[in-house]
Amino acid sequence: MSKNNGLSTDTLLAQAMHYLDPVDGGIVPGVQMATTYARDLDYEPRAPGISYGRDKNPTYLIAERVLAELEGAAGALLFSSGLAGAAALFHTLKPGDHVVAPVIMYHGLRDWLMQFCETWKVDIDYFDATVDGALESAIKAGCTRLVWIETPANPTWDVTDIAAAAKLAHGAGARLAVDSTVATPLLTRPLELGADFVFHSATKYLNGHSDVIAGVLAARKDDEQWQAVRFQRAFGGAILGPMEAWLLLRGMRTLHLRIQRACESAMAIARRLESHGRVSRVLYPGLESHPGHGIARRQMQGGFSGMMSILVDGDGPATRAVATRTRVFVPATSLGGVESLIEHRATVEGPNSPVAPNLLRLSVGIENVADLIADLEQALDG
Numbered sequence: 001m002s003k004n005n006g007l008s009t010d011t012l013l014a015q016a017m018h019y020l021d022p023v024d025g026g027i028v029p030g031v032q033m034a035t036t037y038a039r040d041l042d043y044e045p046r047a048p049g050i051s052y053g054r055d056k057n058p059t060y061l062i063a064e065r066v067l068a069e070l071e072g073a074a075g076a077l078l079f080s081s082g083l084a085g086a087a088a089l090f091h092t093l094k095p096g097d098h099v100v101a102p103v104i105m106y107h108g109l110r111d112w113l114m115q116f117c118e119t120w121k122v123d124i125d126y127f128d129a130t131v132d133g134a135l136e137s138a139i140k141a142g143c144t145r146l147v148w149i150e151t152p153a154n155p156t157w158d159v160t161d162i163a164a165a166a167k168l169a170h171g172a173g174a175r176l177a178v179d180s181t182v183a184t185p186l187l188t189r190p191l192e193l194g195a196d197f198v199f200h201s202a203t204k205y206l207n208g209h210s211d212v213i214a215g216v217l218a219a220r221k222d223d224e225q226w227q228a229v230r231f232q233r234a235f236g237g238a239i240l241g242p243m244e245a246w247l248l249l250r251g252m253r254t255l256h257l258r259i260q261r262a263c264e265s266a267m268a269i270a271r272r273l274e275s276h277g278r279v280s281r282v283l284y285p286g287l288e289s290h291p292g293h294g295i296a297r298r299q300m301q302g303g304f305s306g307m308m309s310i311l312v313d314g315d316g317p318a319t320r321a322v323a324t325r326t327r328v329f330v331p332a333t334s335l336g337g338v339e340s341l342i343e344h345r346a347t348v349e350g351p352n353s354p355v356a357p358n359l360l361r362l363s364v365g366i367e368n369v370a371d372l373i374a375d376l377e378q379a380l381d382g
Contacts, residue, residue: 082201085215159292166194204336263303
């Protein structure tokens with residue numbers, strides 16, 4: 001339930017927090033394309049705090065208020081991409097600081113982090129989220145400044161205990177940031193579990209229609225580091241365009257419906273594929289066979305997302321061939337859209353990928369689940 005007049009999150013999303021245009025009463029927010037804004041007779045901004053579009057725009061302020069409400073955050077900021085949002089947080093670090101990140105994570109951020117830490121002289125250690133005690137061993141008391149986790153983690157969907165990670169990070173004097181792109185605010189609320197920052201590639205589930213590239217950072221406290229993130233966004237120029245912000249807000253208005261359908265279909269597909277002869281393993285946190293199922297059941301409410309991976313009984317080329325035989329699942333990169341996607345992850349990540357060559361990543365959309373199951377079965381049997 002939201003704190004906003006006791007209304008449920010579903011209601012707040014559907015009505016964009018009951019937004020009505022203050023001028024004409026329109027029930028859909030307009031798109032404000034202006035880059036600069038007039039001042040009043042006292043030379044104050046006519047709308048408080050809004051004077052130039054690089055830092056604030058009425059269109060994306062609405063979306064940010066909805067996102068802050070969803071996360072229970074002190075504030076939320078939109079960025080021009082997910083990577084831009086993550087980079088803004090890491091750019092608040094100083095040379096000599098120490099950070100911790102998982103071995104398995106979104107490969108684009110992992111590749112960027114390696115280069116950033118080398119150039120910025122930031123020390124980094126990686127931990128295996130599947131090994132007990134690995135995170136604790138990677139954290140250095142008094143040195144670690146930021147712990148970054150991703151849960152469920154792309155593309156093996158490893159699950160990290162957010163509350164436990166927060167306790168470890170805070171005990172060492174560090175902050176915890178959680179990439180919750182796959183869980184979305186509807187399935188997991190990291191800030192309520194002790195995280196300091198929560199991140200989303202809004203390109204994925206939040207938008208949900210594969211027509212916007214955007215990122216989101218939200219903070220539990222409006223403190224010095226959050227103000228530093230605001231500075232990075234304002235003066236680094238990684239802002240989202242007003243049309244993209246409008247599309248993102250439109251997508252969020254059906255987030256609850258899309259997530260519910262994706263979770264239900266993913267569970268049905270996962271259970272069906274567990275018994276398929278050409279599938280050696282299904283990686284999905286909703287299955288009792290998944291190593292992180294117990295933690296996922298505690299910290300994910302209402303479902304386990306629409307993301308899963310399957311390990312095909314075969315080598316890399318044979319696995320990649322399966323992805324070319326689907327008729328409903330589209331062989332394409334990305335996730336979280338209304339359409340279902342299939343991807344041979346090792347090919348996409350390149351020669352340095354830690355992903356098994358027989359892994360296929362599935363993003364389950366909102367199509368008829370029987371069609372999706374039949375499509376995967378014919379592709380596997382092909």
